[in-house]
Amino acid sequence: MLDDSQGRKRRDRDTTQALLLEAAERLFVRKGFDGARIDEVAGLADVNKRMIYAYFKDKVGLWHEVLEHCLARLVDATRGELDPNADAREQATQVIRRYVDFLAVNPGIVRLLAWESLNDGRRPGPRVDDALARGLEDLHGILKRGVERGTFRADLDPQLIVLGIVHLCSGWFRGRLGASLFGEDPTRPGRTKQFREHAVRMILDGISA
Amino acid sequence: MLDDSQGRKRRDRDTTQALLLEAAERLFVRKGFDGARIDEVAGLADVNKRMIYAYFKDKVGLWHEVLEHCLARLVDATRGELDPNADAREQATQVIRRYVDFLAVNPGIVRLLAWESLNDGRRPGPRVDDALARGLEDLHGILKRGVERGTFRADLDPQLIVLGIVHLCSGWFRGRLGASLFGEDPTRPGRTKQFREHAVRMILDGISA
Amino acid sequence: MLDDSQGRKRRDRDTTQALLLEAAERLFVRKGFDGARIDEVAGLADVNKRMIYAYFKDKVGLWHEVLEHCLARLVDATRGELDPNADAREQATQVIRRYVDFLAVNPGIVRLLAWESLNDGRRPGPRVDDALARGLEDLHGILKRGVERGTFRADLDPQLIVLGIVHLCSGWFRGRLGASLFGEDPTRPGRTKQFREHAVRMILDGISA
Amino acid sequence: MLDDSQGRKRRDRDTTQALLLEAAERLFVRKGFDGARIDEVAGLADVNKRMIYAYFKDKVGLWHEVLEHCLARLVDATRGELDPNADAREQATQVIRRYVDFLAVNPGIVRLLAWESLNDGRRPGPRVDDALARGLEDLHGILKRGVERGTFRADLDPQLIVLGIVHLCSGWFRGRLGASLFGEDPTRPGRTKQFREHAVRMILDGISA
DNA sequence: GATGAATGAGAATTCATTCAT
DNA sequence: GATGAATGAATTCTCATTCAT
Numbered sequence: 001m002l003d004d005s006q007g008r009k010r011r012d013r014d015t016t017q018a019l020l021l022e023a024a025e026r027l028f029v030r031k032g033f034d035g036a037r038i039d040e041v042a043g044l045a046d047v048n049k050r051m052i053y054a055y056f057k058d059k060v061g062l063w064h065e066v067l068e069h070c071l072a073r074l075v076d077a078t079r080g081e082l083d084p085n086a087d088a089r090e091q092a093t094q095v096i097r098r099y100v101d102f103l104a105v106n107p108g109i110v111r112l113l114a115w116e117s118l119n120d121g122r123r124p125g126p127r128v129d130d131a132l133a134r135g136l137e138d139l140h141g142i143l144k145r146g147v148e149r150g151t152f153r154a155d156l157d158p159q160l161i162v163l164g165i166v167h168l169c170s171g172w173f174r175g176r177l178g179a180s181l182f183g184e185d186p187t188r189p190g191r192t193k194q195f196r197e198h199a200v201r202m203i204l205d206g207i208s209a
Numbered sequence: 210m211l212d213d214s215q216g217r218k219r220r221d222r223d224t225t226q227a228l229l230l231e232a233a234e235r236l237f238v239r240k241g242f243d244g245a246r247i248d249e250v251a252g253l254a255d256v257n258k259r260m261i262y263a264y265f266k267d268k269v270g271l272w273h274e275v276l277e278h279c280l281a282r283l284v285d286a287t288r289g290e291l292d293p294n295a296d297a298r299e300q301a302t303q304v305i306r307r308y309v310d311f312l313a314v315n316p317g318i319v320r321l322l323a324w325e326s327l328n329d330g331r332r333p334g335p336r337v338d339d340a341l342a343r344g345l346e347d348l349h350g351i352l353k354r355g356v357e358r359g360t361f362r363a364d365l366d367p368q369l370i371v372l373g374i375v376h377l378c379s380g381w382f383r384g385r386l387g388a389s390l391f392g393e394d395p396t397r398p399g400r401t402k403q404f405r406e407h408a409v410r411m412i413l414d415g416i417s418a
Numbered sequence: 419m420l421d422d423s424q425g426r427k428r429r430d431r432d433t434t435q436a437l438l439l440e441a442a443e444r445l446f447v448r449k450g451f452d453g454a455r456i457d458e459v460a461g462l463a464d465v466n467k468r469m470i471y472a473y474f475k476d477k478v479g480l481w482h483e484v485l486e487h488c489l490a491r492l493v494d495a496t497r498g499e500l501d502p503n504a505d506a507r508e509q510a511t512q513v514i515r516r517y518v519d520f521l522a523v524n525p526g527i528v529r530l531l532a533w534e535s536l537n538d539g540r541r542p543g544p545r546v547d548d549a550l551a552r553g554l555e556d557l558h559g560i561l562k563r564g565v566e567r568g569t570f571r572a573d574l575d576p577q578l579i580v581l582g583i584v585h586l587c588s589g590w591f592r593g594r595l596g597a598s599l600f601g602e603d604p605t606r607p608g609r610t611k612q613f614r615e616h617a618v619r620m621i622l623d624g625i626s627a
Numbered sequence: 628m629l630d631d632s633q634g635r636k637r638r639d640r641d642t643t644q645a646l647l648l649e650a651a652e653r654l655f656v657r658k659g660f661d662g663a664r665i666d667e668v669a670g671l672a673d674v675n676k677r678m679i680y681a682y683f684k685d686k687v688g689l690w691h692e693v694l695e696h697c698l699a700r701l702v703d704a705t706r707g708e709l710d711p712n713a714d715a716r717e718q719a720t721q722v723i724r725r726y727v728d729f730l731a732v733n734p735g736i737v738r739l740l741a742w743e744s745l746n747d748g749r750r751p752g753p754r755v756d757d758a759l760a761r762g763l764e765d766l767h768g769i770l771k772r773g774v775e776r777g778t779f780r781a782d783l784d785p786q787l788i789v790l791g792i793v794h795l796c797s798g799w800f801r802g803r804l805g806a807s808l809f810g811e812d813p814t815r816p817g818r819t820k821q822f823r824e825h826a827v828r829m830i831l832d833g834i835s836a
Numbered sequence: 837g838a839t840g841a842a843t844g845a846g847a848a849t850t851c852a853t854t855c856a857t
Numbered sequence: 858g859a860t861g862a863a864t865g866a867a868t869t870c871t872c873a874t875t876c877a878t
Contacts, residue, residue, distance in 0.1 A: 013862070032327060034243030038848060048864055053849065089417065114327055117383060118241060118320060143416070152416045160407055161416060167380025168373055174326060198369055206415030207352070207361045207370055208298065220837080247873060257839055259875085268873065428877060431841070450745060452661030456869060466843055471870065507835065529745060535801060536659060536741055561834070570834045578825055579834055585798025586791055592744060616787055624833030625770070625779050625788055626716065640858080665852060675860055677854085686852065 017055050019045040024052075025066045029108040032115040033063050033123070064125035067116060070109045071131035077102040078135035088146030093200050095139045096165060100199055103173045104192040110173040136162050165203060172199075220256075226264050228254040234275045238317040241324040242272050242332070273334040276325060279318045280340035286311040287344035297355030302409050304348045305374060309408055312382045313401040319382040345371050374412060381408075435473050437463040442470075443484045447526035450533040451481050451541070482543035485534060488527045489549035495520040496553035506564030511618050513557045514583060518617060521591045522610040528591040554580050579621070586617060638674075644682050646672040652693045656735040659742040660690050660750070691752040694743060697736045698758035704729035705762035715773030720827050722766045723792060727826055730800045731819040737800040763789050792830060799826075 011019075023045035027036040038059055042049035056062040078099055082091050103110055116128050133140075143158035145151075172195055220228075232254035236245040247268055251258035265271040287308055291300050312319055325337055342349075352367035354360075381404055429437075441463035445454040456477055460467035474480040496517055500509050521528055534546050551558075561576035563569075590613055638646075650672035654663040665686055669676035683689040705726055709718050730737055743755055760767075770785035799822055 011862075032241065032243060034241065035328070050864065059848070111327060114323060118323055118327070119244075150418055153414070153418050156416055157407070160404070161411075163380070164377055164411060168376050171372070171376025171380060195369070198366070202370070202373060202415065204415045204417050205362070206411065206413045207365055208413050209359055209362050259839070262874070450659065450661060452659065453746070468843065477869070532741065532745055536738060536745070537662070568836055571832070571836050574834055575825070578822070579829075581798070582795055582829060586794050589790070589794025589798060613787070616784070620788070620791060620830075620833065622833045622835050623780070624829065624831045625783055626831050627777055627780050677860070680853065
């Protein structure tokens with residue numbers, strides 16, 4: 001960060017990479033791959049454009065690196081200790097809440113994954129689905145066991161449920177749509193809690209009285 | 210389609226516009242606004258590029274036109290007669306089924322709306338949310354009445370439910386993610402029916418036994 | 419060539435292509451592929467840079483097109499009527515003279531082929547060797563018949579001779595080296611004639627008395 | 628080669644320079660000045676790029692150094708004892724054989740000189756022609772004396788002959804062209820001997836029977 | 837209405853070179 | 858002597874858009 005007298009910055013590899021990734025994430029989240037500009041990334045990071053190519057090979061490499069970072073965070077956040085004494089219903093609740101809470105704090109990731117999923121096929125790289133599957137395999141296990149033990153409906157396809165939860169939450173935090181339908185920001189603190197509990201009950205109990 | 214002596218194609222206004230819109234929709238659906246290329250659209254439509262500017266002003270105008278067409282179809286498809294003798298639960302089922310069936314046949318629209326929603330804010334134009342709200346206001350009414358009459362849980366926020374349904378279905382038909390998690394194409398005929406009934410029961414009854 | 423009031427030039431495809439090829443040839447001849455600059459080509463041709471990509475796809479495409487043009491001219495020039503009554507020695511003399519004369523007027527081609535031959539392997543495109551072989555197959559035939567009939571040494575490999583002639587002439591007209599060894603320009607009119615006769619006798623009779 | 632505690636390589640000035648020159652020669656030979664990349668040179672030599680600037684000032688300096696090395700080897704190889712009892716014809720044969728043999732083992736030099744000659748004018752530095760003149764002045768002397776004593780044709784211009792020999796051999800060992808015309812590699816061992824004798828007789832006796 | 841050549845601004849990528857340690 | 862990050866000026870290539878016919 002310190003500039004010397006000639007405006008040349010002295011940094012180490014890691015700092016520069018981190019600055020670039022941070023800037024890239026912000027812009028990719030906002031505009032997607034095609035909409036983001038390399039110059040803008042470099043400018044936002046206040047790093048010489050050339051470094052992007054030195055560290056990430058090209059724009060696609062940068063995208064992949066950003067994606068990987070986000071997926072790692074997602075997987076990290078969604079996996080975690082579960083109360084072993086709790087029953088399937090309670091455990092499912094825990095996982096859903098954790099997932100919602102993570103997304104509420106990281107709405108950018110939702111958008112990034114949405115861009116990536118729309119673009120899937122072009123730019124093959126880290127697999128979003130693999131990461132999601134890994135992140136939510138706990139939930140998958142809970143559902144499976146719950147179905148077997150009769151806690152959940154016998155006709156459920158656990159994967160279908162997992163997918164449903166992912167879509168429900170992703171949609172919610174992708175934002176704008178809800179924002180305008182309700183005239184408010186879904187990521188606003190209080191609203192998140194409300195949505196979280198709604199999601200839990202919706203998934204567990206449906207809407208019927 | 211007949212060429213005149215100078216190798217020019219003779220078409221009327223409507224044909225040319227339709228060809229362009231069709232091509233544009235296909236490409237916008239596939240690559241989004243930033244990823245699609247004007248030249249590609251003209252090429253795919255086999256129409257002179259210049260016509261795009263003549264008819265739609267510019268790329269943004271073309272996008273808006275495509276979007277409007279899709280929204281109109283969406284609204285048309287989701288509105289429709291409901292069995293007035295059916296109870297709220299049955300009516301909700303009908304609407305959800307109709308919505309799912311429409312999306313199953315028009316997965317492109319889902320993608321287009323997803324691109325648009327990710328890009329929201331830039332390129333102000335036809336409001337997706339308005340269209341959705343209009344299209345699903347029947348469902349909204351049904352839910353509201355159902356809550357009032359005790360058919361549905363008393364603590365429900367009807368708009369939250371509508372939004373949930375939209376997200377659930379959009380996610381499903383956006384495609385790739387489900388495709389790879391299940392190793393199959395969610396838009397494949399048989400699968401659609403399965404998903405439709407799953408969605409109905411999931412929303413109405415949740416997952417608990 | 420006529421500019422309208424806004425500086426936009428109206429030309430047809432062929433004119434523009436020709437202007438670009440001419441400029442490109444000049445610069446490629448002078449600086450080779452890696453040394454030449456696209457901007458410089460466009461500038462020299464006074465044509466918008468974009469047109470190069472429209473007509474030739476990219477820099478490599480432009481190089482290939484230039485090369486092909488030159489090879490075509492070379493082949494054209496080296497093939498031609500031969501006096502059927504002349505003996506092998508006279509016919510060979512004719513062909514060599516014709517070849518030398520062509521190169522003397524087109525020293526650029528010699529340089530272009532030299533660049534290409536140094537770069538061979540990268541940028542696969544029109545084959546210089548094929549073109550040369552085609553252009554000089556008359557000479558090859560003359561040599562073969564001459565050997566068979568005893569006009570030329572029995573131990574000659576006609577292809578080796580053809581190649582030798584090519585190299586001798588190419589070297590001469592590539593220029594600079596001779597220029598500095600002799601302190602004069604080998605392409606200077608009078609000098610060409612001298613070299614031509616030297617080459618003929620050198621090849622036919624060698625240096626021994 | 629041993630790394631010190633900070634992962635730095637300890638080498639002396641000469642080793643590093645030699646590594647760089649070797650790598651540079653290889654790449655310049657392959658791709659010419661404009662096609663070679665400083666990074667590639669440093670990478671191939673496994674030496675820090677900065678050293679190139681420390682030792683050779685810049686890319687041009689490196690080129691000149693490489694060129695000078697090659698020219699020195701060329702001069703060294705082409706000069707040498709001649710049998711004083713042999714006649715001009717035999718001495719010429721000796722020199723030509725020696726020259727061919729040297730080039731056969733050092734085809735890279737031929738290419739380097741070709742690049743340099745094509746680029747002549749830009750990058751003034753060591754004079755190829757001077758070196759060649761020095762290297763082949765023996766041959767020049769032999770030819771001159773041979774002409775005076777009647778061993779060679781009286782109308783010969785010795786310099787023209789020297790130049791012809793240079794071109795003939797350079798062309799041959801520049802490679803690709805002969806390679807493809809004959810479908811084989813001209814630098815292959817057996818082929819070299821064949822070419823050598825061909826060259827000798829061609830120059831001395833021409834092709835006539 | 838239709839055509840296709842032309843355009844300029846801009847985007848990604850590359851390269852030789854230098855700085856601080 | 859050695860290192861590797863940093864730099865800015867080029868360089869190739871792209872894109873939406875407009876003009877003259």
